[in-house]
Amino acid sequence: MSLINVSNLTFAYEGSYDNIFEQVSFQIDTDWKLGFTGRNGRGKTTFLNLLLGKLEYSGTISAAVSFDYFPFTVEHPEHLTYDVVSDIYPDYEHWRLQKELSLLQLSEDVLYRPFESLSSGEQTKVQLAALFLKENHFLLIDEPTNHLDIHARQLVSQYLSRKKGFILVSHDRAFLDQCVDHILSINKTNIEIQKGNFSDWWLNKQRQDQYELNENEKLHKDIKRLSDASKRTGQWSQEVEKTKNGTRNSGSKVDKGYIGHKAAKMMKRSKTIEQRQHTAMEEKSKLLQNIETSDSLKISQLVYPKSQLAELDHVSINYEGKNVCQNVSFSIEQGDRIAVTGPNGSGKSSLLKLILGEEISFSGTFRKGSQLKISYVSQDTSNLRGSLSDYARQQEIDESLFKAILRKLDFSRLQFEKDMAWFSGGQKKKVLIARSLCEQTHLHIWDEPLNFIDVISRMQIEEVLLEYEPTMVFVEHDREFARKIATQTVELEG
Structure with missing residues (x-):
């Protein structure tokens, strides 16, 4: 077990005004099985490329392990699959490769066929088997389920559930639930890690979103109430000021000391309301930042004259x-x-x-x-x-x-x-x-x-x-x- 430390990571593509990551810090245990989730375009593949050292960034990424990326580029797909595996990992032990292939229900015969002749599912399995042969390597697995049928997805998820030490980018909820124990999520304003599978993370997110919506509504009401109170206090203060140089209804002289004390008291109350209003607005501004909003849509389909x-x-x-x-x-x-x-x-x-x-x-x-x-x-x-x-x-x-x-x-x-x-x-x-x-x-x-x-x-x-x-x-x-x-x-x- 070791740690991957990400500290104050900041990155933007050249020519872009917006940072994809800004002052991001977190730690990953290399024994974890991390599901990596986030909206399209939020930076999942970019982060994997940063780990691989393909992009320049500010901040630090330190790790005692090497990173491997799936799917890797096969330079000679016309070669036998046996040779393709040897190109990835020349020093592998054949019995270990046989074991990995059997876990993925692949016959050893695939090694003696051209790699390009394998189905997309077979190619996925061979690449995963070859990468998991390496020791002290942390795998970055990018969308392995694309073009896999349901049976192959089930098989690959069972295989990954037996492994450890990887980040898995997948958009298949059932697949993630079966083979990860932590979720690394890129949200609107931050990156966070939670223990559990995707369903656990999603349930926690829904609870957090609902809590923030409730708090936002409560603070919105508080701000309105405080704003109304501030207006009333301002009007009272103006009325008091008018009496400073005038007379009381009884015709007696104005007690300026009393009025000054009353005005000061109102001023203090006004400042208190203003401070409470400012605090409430600050608290409100921290909410709803990571809620994925979606408006309802009105869509209609043509009705066919026959059923x-x-x-x-x-x-x-x-x-x-x-x-x-x-x-x-x-x-x-x-x-x-x-x-x-x-x-x-x-x-x-x-x-x-x-x-x-x-x-x-x-x-x-x-x-x-x-x-x-x-x-x-x-x-x-x-x-x-x-x-x-x-x-x-x-x-x-x-x-x-x-x-x-x-x-x-x-x-x-x-x-x-x-x-x-x-x-x-x-x-x-x-x-x-x-x-x-x-x-x-x-x-x-x-x-x-x-x-x-x-x-x-x-x-x-x-x-x-x-x-x-x-x-x-x-x-x-x-x-x-x-x-x-x-x-x-x-x-x-x-």
């Missing part, structure tokens, strides 16, 4: 000469939210493309309503470039609603001025989701929409969908999201 939008009856899809799914039968009724699940390669994306109307080779019966309008969210975001305003005009959607949804998903107004090509992967996916929610459509089809999207935004997307209740068919490996959103599940066996 049934589409139907598949014993559909089998052929891709590159082989059947990827067989005898699939289900109907899409108005109000359905259908999750399509199954291992990678089982034909989930092909099924979505068939419903979209793309040229897909299939057998069986597929019927789709005439003039059915469909909104599609693809896995691919590479075509996004240019301004958000231009994009809204090109897509013929309401720009104000589009940006309101993005604001709900933590886009700053400054972000609205940037070229989309510079957005992070999570921000680009939010653009596609916001565009889909704005479209006047009968059916939403979303293919792995949550890749790269932060946990809090995922929960806000859930809230919108549960309130708005659109008809949709989706593929998503986030178990918690699918559990909350789906009204029914279609499972492909592959």
